[in-house]
Amino acid sequence: MAQNNRVAIVDDEQDMRQSISQWLALSGFATETFGSAEEALKKVGGDYPGVVVSDIRMPGVDGMQFLKRLMGQDSSLPVVMITGHGDVPMAVEAMRLGAFDFLEKPFNPDRLTELVRRASQARKLTLDNRALRRELSDGTVLMRKLIGTSPAMERLREDILDLGQADTHVLIDGETGTGKTLVAHALHAVGPRAGKTFALASCAAHGEEELGQRLFGPTEEGLPLVEEARGGTLVLEDVEALPVALQARLLKFINDQGTPAETRILAICNGSDPEKSCEQTLRQDLYYRLAAMKLTIPPLRQRGEDVLTLFTHYADAFGEEYGAEPPQLAAQEAAQLLQAPWPGNVRQLINLAERAVLQQRRGTGSISSLLMADTQEDGETAPQVVAEGKPLKEYVEAFERMLIDNTMRRHRGSIASVMEELSLPRRTLNEKMAKYGLSRSNYL
Structure with missing residues (x-):
């Protein structure tokens, strides 16, 4: 049974929690039952790999207090509240506090299954994204993803460790499909900026106006990337496609930062076409600023x-x-x-x-x-x-x-x-x- 199919059922009435457990088990969920919120809190908290179904009215720590405790540990944990007749205003307050949804007794079991299934899918997405963020900030994990024992890969891993600590701008060069973006993640994760912002933009995926707004503003979606990445790392994929006007703005941004740079730039250049190399397509002063250090990823052959x-x-x-x-x-x-x-x-x-x-x-x-x-x-x-x-x-x-x-x-x-x-x-x-x-x- 997949971990994200787990459901914690909390109800002081034994018949109710057993009937809910049996129904959800028949629907393919792995259930565990608790007779009180106090008992559940010993096992359910932040990063719980599933969903919580809880009654609102319980002796001791009631459902509302239980919900507040859970939301304090993990605000994205899906909690489905079960209410009695006349408790709808309380259920609405529970939704305001962060409950996933509520059911009023007597409820349709199929409705419960559907709610728990949606909550389970939402939980899986949350935990997957959380695991990905942890992985992308863990240099050890990322270095293990650079698989291989060839001399070329041994040198690459050593270079990543050295350049990661050097904390200067790096030009990452290599053919398509060699893993240049993974190397950029690793450079960030093994250096002093690990845990700080890692912002990424593809210079080939947007038109000049859209890319300019995304990098430098103004933008309706929040801070431009040069501001979002301040203090962290800004990664520019396919930097050889950066339009000339934006090259000038990027150079000014780099020069205005001084030394040491407040924002580290990792420029990724697609080296598959020798006629469109970064050295040929970027203005010379920008190229030498970005290529303060250079890392070439070996081709598979x-x-x-x-x-x-x-x-x-x-x-x-x-x-x-x-x-x-x-x-x-x-x-x-x-x-x-x-x-x-x-x-x-x-x-x-x-x-x-x-x-x-x-x-x-x-x-x-x-x-x-x-x-x-x-x-x-x-x-x-x-x-x-x-x-x-x-x-x-x-x-x-x-x-x-x-x-x-x-x-x-x-x-x-x-x-x-x-x-x-x-x-x-x-x-x-x-x-x-x-x-x-x-x-x-x-x-x-």
Whole structure:
């Protein structure tokens, strides 16, 4: 049962709370019952992953006092109040205090189910958004999202930690789909501005007038972004598309701040088209202010066996989402993944992993056919186009590492099971795990 389907039922009348519990359980909710508000408050509070259904008239702490206590801990917690005849004015006051809705006894059980379902959906959205905000302010979580053990990714993580602490403007360059916005989030989260405002605007998504208002004002939607981000971080995606007139305003904003800058700017440049690079499209004085520090995100074709690690990671995630077994790569398929040029980089690989899982669920198609379709769309004739040639030994080692890693995860670190499936003696398996940096403790 999903956590957000939980319902806490609070009523001093045992028959009433049991009948509500039984009805909601038949409707697919996981219920827990409490005979008093005092008892419920021991388990229900901020971040409660569900909905509260409470009677208004109860001895001790009544429903109104209970509601006030809950709203004080988490004002977005959905609370459905149940009222007796003549208690409607009290219920209206409960709505003013933050109750989700109310029902007057005797009520239609279907109406209760519908209310709780809507409240449950609202709660899920609130908790998802809350979790996302926490994640985007947690540098440790974000750094873990930068998956890969290639030298290029090791350097990138080290650079993010260094530049995050440097607290200067940074130009983030890289091809489409490499994860530049994720890197911007990480730079903010590992630096001294973590927890402060992180404002983001796409310079390619708006016309010049609309973008100017969004960045500098006036705007009817609140503060312009340069004011909203004051003291925090302002991220400009596709900064190469910034119109010339707005480049001048941005330069003035930067110059007026002095040193150190009150607002940090992270400028994201799409490096897929060499003829439209930031250095060519931005005025020179602005470019050198934004590129005080520069960070280039490596394309996927330069990340070696990270391709296999990423494919396995996302295939497992989509397999769980769709309730399907993720595809197990054959040696030929692994070689094709390693050799593919990946013009869409990680974003293209994620899409391919999702389609591979859907194919696996239907029992049709192959990863080779998906790669063939991708390369045909890119104007190539075969999926085995080699982006950057590597010795055969490197392909073999990459596949071997992936195979041991997948088998260890599937058997949850059981050395005996892995030895049996791969027909490897214990010493050989230990040597290969040490060679590839695989630790049994990571799979338990």
